[in-house]
Amino acid sequence: MSDVNKVLECLESRRGEWEDLLCDFLRIPSVSADPAHAEDVRAAAQWTAKLFDDMGFSVELAEPEQRPIVYAESPRVGGAPTVVVYGHYDVQPAEDPTLWETPPFEPDIRDGSFFARGACDNKGQILPHILAVRAWKEAVGRLPLNFKFVVEGEEEVGSLLLERFLDEQAERLACDCVVISDTGMPGLDQPAITYGLRGVAYFEVRLTGPNRDLHSGSFGGAVTNPCNALAKMLGGLIDDAGRVQIPGFYDDVVPLSDEERARFRAVPFDEKAFFRSLGVESAVGEKGYTVLERRWARPTYDVCGVWGGYQGAGAKTVLPGQGGAKISFRLVPHQDPVKIAKGLEIRLRQLCPPGIRLEIVDLHASPAVLTPLDSPCVQAAERALAAVFPRPPVAIREGGSIPIVARFQQRLGADVLLIGFALEDDNAHAPNEKYSVQTFHRAMAVSARLWDEMSRQPGAK
Numbered sequence: 001m002s003d004v005n006k007v008l009e010c011l012e013s014r015r016g017e018w019e020d021l022l023c024d025f026l027r028i029p030s031v032s033a034d035p036a037h038a039e040d041v042r043a044a045a046q047w048t049a050k051l052f053d054d055m056g057f058s059v060e061l062a063e064p065e066q067r068p069i070v071y072a073e074s075p076r077v078g079g080a081p082t083v084v085v086y087g088h089y090d091v092q093p094a095e096d097p098t099l100w101e102t103p104p105f106e107p108d109i110r111d112g113s114f115f116a117r118g119a120c121d122n123k124g125q126i127l128p129h130i131l132a133v134r135a136w137k138e139a140v141g142r143l144p145l146n147f148k149f150v151v152e153g154e155e156e157v158g159s160l161l162l163e164r165f166l167d168e169q170a171e172r173l174a175c176d177c178v179v180i181s182d183t184g185m186p187g188l189d190q191p192a193i194t195y196g197l198r199g200v201a202y203f204e205v206r207l208t209g210p211n212r213d214l215h216s217g218s219f220g221g222a223v224t225n226p227c228n229a230l231a232k233m234l235g236g237l238i239d240d241a242g243r244v245q246i247p248g249f250y251d252d253v254v255p256l257s258d259e260e261r262a263r264f265r266a267v268p269f270d271e272k273a274f275f276r277s278l279g280v281e282s283a284v285g286e287k288g289y290t291v292l293e294r295r296w297a298r299p300t301y302d303v304c305g306v307w308g309g310y311q312g313a314g315a316k317t318v319l320p321g322q323g324g325a326k327i328s329f330r331l332v333p334h335q336d337p338v339k340i341a342k343g344l345e346i347r348l349r350q351l352c353p354p355g356i357r358l359e360i361v362d363l364h365a366s367p368a369v370l371t372p373l374d375s376p377c378v379q380a381a382e383r384a385l386a387a388v389f390p391r392p393p394v395a396i397r398e399g400g401s402i403p404i405v406a407r408f409q410q411r412l413g414a415d416v417l418l419i420g421f422a423l424e425d426d427n428a429h430a431p432n433e434k435y436s437v438q439t440f441h442r443a444m445a446v447s448a449r450l451w452d453e454m455s456r457q458p459g460a461k
Helices: 003-013 015-026 035-054 119-140 160-169 226-235 258-265 271-277 291-297 337-351 376-388 403-412 437-455
Strands: 058-062 069-073 082-088 108-110 113-115 146-152 177-180 192-197 199-208 300-308 322-331 357-366 394-398 415-418 434-436
Touching: 003 015, 003 119, 003 437, 015 035, 015 113, 015 119, 015 437, 035 058, 035 069, 035 119, 035 146, 069 160, 082 119, 082 403, 113 119, 113 437, 119 146, 119 434, 119 437, 146 160, 160 403, 177 376, 177 403, 192 376, 192 415, 199 226, 199 337, 226 300, 226 322, 226 337, 258 291, 258 394, 291 394, 322 337, 337 357, 357 403, 376 415, 376 437, 403 415, 434 437
Parallel strands: 082 146, 082 177, 177 415, 192 394
Antiparallel strands: 058 069, 069 146, 108 113, 113 434, 199 322, 199 357, 300 322
16 A cells, blocks of 8 residues: 555544544634634644644744744655645634624534634644644654644734744745645635735825814815715726726736636636625626636725715714725736835825825735746645545636735745635635535545655755
């Protein structure tokens, strides 16, 4: 029996044990955004660290008094490639418990899924990688690769500690590939490799007019209304064809190739069902592009929030003294967030009327990420996925941004393999978050095979 088959047999024989282990992990309410859960966050770090300690890894907790980063390194395997595996143990707040069918931190297995906060984001996706390594050690008595695990506790609140950790420990983290499972796949039987993430540039726009709120009857028409100005300015950032109206916005956008557009068309996607699931009949977007192309590979502009004036019940005839909005731009490869910020200021100042003071606050930004499809780690993942799932994997992009991925790519100079297992209806960040039991076990099998496939590549780090 081959080594990888021994590992797979080990995983299969302990299915119930692994499910119980995930449930134990899910019971820890490691909500990084809530200071009331600070001890729970540290408990989740200690729980994760013990998994590695039991496998004989060298383990440390960086920033142990805050939201610790669990760093675990396997014993050295001479001549073998080195992989960094990243994930996070922190979770989103559960919010209103009445919206959950079962308590968010009391895992329930029903209808073939785990239901709990963190089930798919990200405990149910990082744990299979850890358990696959454990099965290799137990079933074969050796590891096929050099492993460096980085499991953080503040992904949901910005990864500030991890950014510093990457800057300070880049040499120590040298690797041939970074593996991250924090993305999704199109269907239960349809695996995917995410080879691109859009970047983001996020701003707050603040407009100030008169020095106080005014009576709209007495002053309307004589004083510039910040909310009126805001509406026109926000609308002036995009045209009727869905094109962003910022100087230089499209200068660095590389057109989609015919090959890439064909690849997107091959992804199973029901446009009508997609809109139906969102409660809308159709939608507008940049002309000339499909829904998937707009979501994954075209830059966009969105108003994320608007404020100003009276917000209470009933009527109040007020001309507000201030108004504002939060806006985001999703960026594609080669677009520079700094250049976008400069162009935005130029355009908004062109649109800003007399009587209004404009302030633009740059809240955060991250460039897009693109991994070459001919990367050895991508090809290894394709073989591993094809051996486990009934359908061969598709190559997709992701419309959202995971800023830390760009940081890994920049600081380590290694390809990043995004191989995620969440479904769109898994309710990440929402009530009744879930994760397929079948997918959980498939993810372990994929991981076991991935380590075997990667071990056949020459080690560089």
